[in-house]
Amino acid sequence: MKFATLDNGRPDGTLLLVSRDLRSVAPAQGARTLQEALERWDDLEPGLADQYRELNEGRCKQAEPLNPTALMAVLPRSYQFLDGSAFLAHNHILSEAWGFERRTETQPPLMYQGLSDHFYPASGSVPFRSIDDGIDFEAEYGVIVDRVPLGTAAAGALPQVKLIVLLNDWSLRAFGPGEMKGGFGFLHAKPPSSMSAIAITPDELGNAWRDGRVSLPLHVHLNGELFGRPDGSQMSYGFGDLIAHAATTRNLCAATVIGSGTVSNFDARSVGSACIAERQALERVATGKVLTAYLRSGDRVRIEALDSVGRSVFGSFEQKVEVLD
DSSP: OEEEEEOOSSTTOEEEEEOTTSSEEEEOTTOSSHHHHHHTHHHHHHHHHHHHHHHHTTOOTTOEEOOGGGBOOSSSOOSOEEEEEOOHHHHHHHHHHHOOOOOOTTSOOEEEEEOOSOOBOSEEEEEESOGGGOEEOBEEEEEEESOBOTTOOHHHHGGGEEEEEEEEOOEETTTHHHHHHHTSOOSTTOOOOEEOSOEEOGGGGGGGEETTEEOSBEEEEETTEEEEOOBGGGOSSOHHHHHHHHTSSSOBOTTEEEEOOSOOOTTHHHHBOSBHHHHHHHHHHHHSSOOOOOOOTTOEEEEEEEOTTSOEEEEEEEEEEEEOO
């Protein structure tokens, strides 16, 4: 199934089912919001699946054309957003350039607790305070789970994944080093993230959902030019590992969002990157200096995952940086 959320003027919007080809939508039966649907997933899923089938077959009487500009983030706010760093390639590239600790798969994944009271929509302007804050995008995959009990092991975690999304985990790089050195976690370095307008159930990916990984490249464009197309299959820790890590000391409530961290590949020099900081690290190693600047007002970021025949899976991010100073 595919879902979206219509902006109805209320914080959580109205839940919609979306046809597989992303052309039609209809109000979801049985749940007003995605939060409600996830809290009652076992009860509602059969009826939603029937309605989704009718929508794809053209038999849904409430169907209307999809209007991307009328959509919010598919989950406009959540009780919890936990973002990992599941691609060791990203860590290794940055460590080579800047001397960070080089991590291995024998260590637990890194994870921080991010803002969850608001996710920016996939289209439109995103506000920032100043270009001096080092504005960067970070394209990544994410999953949304139903309730996960404390102590759930990685092997038992993947069935709790109900939906998959795209995330743009915006970063303010000027704050990161100081906050990491303080040892108390991110605050100013991590403003609200953006979430795709479309969420999908794992079965929609077919064999591109393997071992708790989305095995599709993310196509990232900056101001109309291809910036990178790293593949999600190279996660060093799968989403099962990330969920289990998050649930080590706590229950995860329904609609908890788990992010993969920046999608990154070890052959980044050829496939490109999903954030500016990684490209800067590659430039520093190759030339001894940084050539690519962080984002400025008016810059446009496009992020999209395409399936094996070139169809958009989650819709696309079409976002414009708006600097307020």
